[in-house]
Amino acid sequence: MSLYMRQVWAVVWKDALLELRTRERLVAMGAFAVLAAVLFNYSIDTAVVRPQDVAAGLVWMTIVFGGLLGIGRTFHLEAQDDALQGVLTSPAPKDAVFLGKAFANFVLLYLVSLLVLGVFTLFFGLDLGSNLGGLTLSLGLGALGFVSLGTLFSAVTAGTRMGETLLPILVFPLLVPVVIYGVGATSRLLASRPLSEVAGSLRMLAAFAVASLAVGAVLFRFVVED
Amino acid sequence: MDRPNGSPAPVLEASGLVREYGPVVAVAGIDVSLVPGEFLTIFGPNGAGKSSLLGMLAGALRPTAGTVRIRGDAIDAGGTEWRRHVGVLSHRGFLYHQLTVHENLRFYGMLFGVPDLDHRIDARLRQVGLDRRAAVRVQALSHGMRQRLSLARALLHDPALVLLDEPYTGLDPSAAALLRDVLMELRDGHRTVVMVTHNLREGLELATRVAIQVGGRFAWEGSVEGLIRSDFERFYHEVVEERS
Amino acid sequence: MSISGMRRAGTTLAVLGLLGLVGVYWLSFFWVPTEATQGIAQRIFYVHVPAAWTAFLAFGLSALTSGMYLWLRDERLDRAALAAAEGGMVFATIMLMTGPLWGKIAWGTFWTWEPRLTLTLLLWFIFLGYFMVRSSTENPEKGKRFAAVVAIVGALDIPFIHLSVLWFRSLHPQPVVVKPEGPTLPGDMLTLLLTSLAVFTVLFFGLFLLRYALEGLRAGLDERTRRVSALST
DSSP states (O other), X not given: OOHHHHHHHXXXXXXXXXXXXXXXXXXXXXXXXXXXXXXXXXXXXXXXXXXXXXXXXXXXXXHHHHHHHHXXXXXXXXXXXXXXXXXXXXXXXXXXXXXXXXXXXXXXXHHHHHHHHHHHHHHHTOOOXXXXXXXXXXXXXXXXXXXXXXXXHHHHHHTSSSGGGGHHXXXXXXXXXXXXXXXXXXXXXXXXXXXXXXXXXXXXXXXHHHHHHHHHHHHHHHHHOO | OOOOTTOOOOSEEEEEEEEEETTXXXXXXXXXXXXXXXXXXXXXXXXXXXXXXXXHHTTSSOOSEEEEEETTEETTSSOOGGGGGEEEEOTTOOOOTTSBHHHHHHHHHHHHTOSSHHHHHHHXXXXXXXXXXXXXXXXXSOHHHHHHHHHHHHHTTXXXXXXXXXXXXXXXXXXXXXXXXXHHHHHHTTOEEEEEOSOHHHHHHHOSEEEEEETTEEEEEEEGGGSOGGGHHHHHHHXXXXXX | OOHHHHHHHXXXXXXXXXXXXXHHHHHHHXXXXXXXXXXXXXXXXXXXXXXXXHHHHHHXXXXXXHHHHHHXXXXXXHHHHHHXXXXXXXXXXXXXXXXXXXXXXXXXXXXXXXXXXXXXHHHHHHHHHHHHHHHSOSSHHHHHXXXXXHHHHHHHHHHHHHHHHHHHHHXXXXXXXXXXXXXXXXXXXXXXXXXXXXXXXXXXXXXXXXXXXXXXXXXXXXXXXXXXXXXHO
């Protein structure tokens, strides 16, 4: 493994280990997912609306809100003992640190999004049919884009007085494409449409993910330098 | 700094360092030049800008003006190679409390690309007396032990330049003795050390060069041979009074 | 260009722009023919559309200068980004206020998810984020860097947002068919639109230069204050 990959892996490994030890974010996001699904269930008047029709949108909104919870804490782990300084003064390039953090966040968010899908399938009686692969793919691609922007901006908000409360304001406008294409694909797939019909949306999600990872990797150094 | 011709190439060369925080000038123009084996201790009252100076030498703070060269490479040139040659011990620790001693070192070892990592970790842990606590989480360690771990972390990649910011703070006598031993080993091993400390006795004992920083500048700077150890405390206060 | 030179240029452009604006208003009320389907309310179009165009132009300028600022670290580039962002936000606000007004009068609804309106609304919030981030740091230098990042990411995201909103719209046609104009605008209307576009652009650059000069003066004042207080310590 090249040194660069090793450095990225070091950050991912360390964040994963910390998450396993503390389980802070996983539990918070997981609980949020389940409780949100419960609340959403009560917020829909089933006499007027079929749950299956709105499920895709609710799944994604739950992932977005729950995701923000977890991602907002990305740099909290480092705040104790100013550990981030230690990482930044190491020879690891800033983009490697960013990619490591983003990927660690991705694993966390992807797990949570699968949980959300599972919970909504259960509570709303969804039919996943043969589209499980497509569904997990759309969630994964959306999560990747989300996580890139979220990681970059959580580094920004960590340096502000307002902190995490600023994160939704910064990130929500930028997430519109993810929500539109993600929900677009998910609702089709949940309606048992073939995968080929959502290929365009998936391509856009992938393009967005790649673009936001690249931009995040380039701009991260300007956010964390002093 | 005046130096005889034919000296080895400097490990650290900083010139015209200035650091401003908005209207506040913390460092107002400082030069530092050190060759391998030199041990510079920087004394000074609080607010003299010592931590800011060290931060700039470590590449953690961007100088408002001035340059820093580590082994000839300018550190603002964009590369990260030079960071392999620098080890930093700050009072901030840089430790992850939920991870064990070994895991903390493993993480930093991977970031620094340390070869033969497991052996190096074992060796350093033995050096700082933590080898029997390798599997203990940092949150369960006393302050003195955490300092020792931070020291092991700073030295894990065998850096040519070691920067220490107030390393004696909060250390019990045995930990302080261990620190002195390790620092002497570094000096004898031709590593270069810059240490900021309030501890006049310890700081003077190890130094080859001494600087007294007041108000963002070196009020006095020179070889330790130009000083009388027994008289240093009085001398220090005199310099600080004069410049304040 | 010196600061006073910039202020002169800025004032000239702004005055020209304002005069032009008066002209545009007059023309849109008294000269251009009434649009067939929407009646008098459609005239707001000649203010509404150029305002949007200017807002996006301003944002592009802000993002560009932000990128250069991060690269070259010249304070003046950051000041330009700030000035452009402020101007842009003003025009975006104008667009967002005239849009629903037009909608209500012409079609009976304040808000339809018309792609341009939606995009401008999101742009407005990205501007908001720019200013909030800029002023919420302890260290002002950090605030400038953070804001620059917001501007750059925002600008890069806008094409994606645009595509996605357009696509969404194509799937979910709104009950009210909103077609403010087609590619085939009758002669006079097109002329007025283009004129208005030019007027708004001139007005924006006038305001931009004035704001930029103001920021430059402020920076100069800060610098002098600092030097004076440094002398007295």
